[in-house]
């Protein structure tokens with residue numbers, strides 16, 4: 001097998017790796033027992049940093065069959081390499097939707113569980129794994145174990161959000177949510193500053209979906225200028241005449257492909273500032289509402305394939321943290337001010353509300369989460385180390401699925417049950433059959 005250059009969505013870090021695909025569990029088993037070197041499961045590489053990177057990669061992309069779809073109960077059984085995009089194509093015409101989706105549909109079901117992904121509905125409907133009924137995991141001890149929320153619970157808990165370190169997730173059974181249409185009735189509301197942004201989140205908290213886009217170049221009284229987007233799956237009477245003709249239409253909106261890496265200079269503070277300004281002005285009214293298809297609401301970035309290339313060849317990191325409710329408002333002000341003082345605005349800055357969540361190693365906790373993109377450049381990592389301390393002092397933590405550089409200390413401080421997680425990784429993966437660059441950096445497998 002030959003080596004190939006591999007990186008995840010942030011294009012940082014990049015490495016040479018041997019990538020093995022499989023279409024039967026027996027093939028994966030044979031590969032794992034034959035190779036005496038650590039291997040990491042990999043879905044579609046949509047995590048940003050180094051979680052699914054290792055010198056040997058077991059890719060699930062050919063292990064992607066839909067096994068059974070119960071159209072009455074809305075229960076799907078599938079192989080872990082199927083993407084949410086493929087799932088939506090099958091389930092939407094029957095009036096079902098994935099229970100939780102991140103901001104891209106190009107992730108696999110295995111990746112959704114291993115990162116325990118959250119969506120715009122976390123405050124109402126939790127993480128992806130909250131909707132999993134059972135799954136099979138090929139552990140590092142070579143056993144194929146079926147686990148679920150109420151049986152083999154320990155393995156289930158350590159695998160959801162466990163970044164592939166307990167084993168390879170193979171077969172998955174999960175619940176879908178019923179919808180009357182494939183459209184979302186959305187409202188967009190402008191907030192002049194951070195106080196208004198937080199007030200709006202509370203005012204609209206009964207909406208199933210909410211997310212806010214922040215212009216992080218604003219300072220002083222305009223700090224936190226933003227647009228809150230809330231939505232619900234649209235009822236038939238909310239659709240236009242043309243939408244009513246095919247209310248459960250599968251939408252496929254791929255408009256552009258970023259053809260080449262943009263030069264690092266292309267995303268300079270001025271271009272980002274102009275983009276943010278134009279985006280805010282485009283929404284001229286205080287409140288705009290209407291019906292949009294699910295791609296427009298959930299996956300606006302998917303419209304530009306390979307948009308990650310706009311950050312240049314050196315790549316970028318996404319810095320996503322969560323703060324508890326009581327420190328969110330002050331913490332966000334502090335962090336946005338520090339970013340501004342450093343002249344490091346982020347092209348995308350996305351704020352979400354999290355509800356209660358208290359799993360072993362899943363990222364969310366009740367509070368607010370902010371995700372920011374920063375092109376890799378000199379001085380960035382020391383600055384992010386500084387932000388890590390702020391996040392820690394405020395009782396927050398960073399998302400493993402976006403991480404490419406946090407320290408072992410930051411990980412242990414942020415995740416109060418990290419030691420318990422590490423013990424379970426050792427139990428189910430005693431020889432480090434599964435390992436990753438990230439797991440070694442964070443001291444999980446070393």
Ligand SMILES: Cc1cc2nc3c(=O)[nH]c(=O)nc-3n(C[C@H](O)[C@H](O)[C@H](O)COP(=O)(O)OP(=O)(O)OC[C@H]3O[C@@H](n4cnc5c(N)ncnc54)[C@H](O)[C@@H]3O)c2cc1C
Nearest residue numbers: 043044045046047102103108110111114117118163164169
């Ligand atoms: C544009 C964009 C928007 C995003 N928005 C969000 C968001 O709103 N919320 C959110 O939570 N995340 C978000 N993400 C992150 C993304 O949802 C997660 O990183 C997800 O895990 C990626 O899935 P993947 O299939 O690409 O897996 P990969 O990126 O390949 O792997 C991610 C992790 O899962 C493990 N893994 C993958 N498959 C398996 C398997 N079968 N068995 C065991 N372990 C496995 C890998 O080892 C790795 O640790 C976003 C990413 C992008 C690019």
